[in-house]
Amino acid sequence: MGPTELIVILIIVLVLFGGAMLPKLAKNIGQAGKELRAGLGDDDEERDRPTDGDDHRR
Template sequence: MNLGATELIIVLVILLLLFGGAKLPKLARSLGRAQKEFKEGVTESSKAEEKTDEKPKDA
């Protein structure tokens, strides 16, 4: 999904109308925190998978 400059401007204007200028920084901050937590969860999950893969299996 590729967004051009025109589409991004339209989305930003709609967000500004919906949330107002005062709430946009709070919204962006919470989205950033959610993205950070998601990345940490993915990293932890991949580390846990690596640990389970390293354990020798009894045959």
Template sequence: MNLGPVELILILVVILLLFGARKLPELARGLGQSAREFKKGIAEDKDTVEAPKENKPS
């Protein structure tokens, strides 16, 4: 699915109408924090999965 510029502008206008201009910075900040937490959780999970492989006796 490929979104063109017209579709993106339409989506942004709908979001602006739904949440209002004052709430958009808070929404963006919350999304950024959520993305950071998600990446952090993925990295921690990857570390815990890889750690037992290193400790296996040969």
């Protein structure tokens, strides 16, 4: 995505949500991304954890 597309998207978001809502919207998006990365990291830890020998059957 080029800079022109990003500017167009930013203008559309500004028109839809208004200037007062942008900081709150950006904060919520940032928190959602942080939780997503944390959730994906938890999945890696779960997969790498050793299990009992009986768990190898599927």
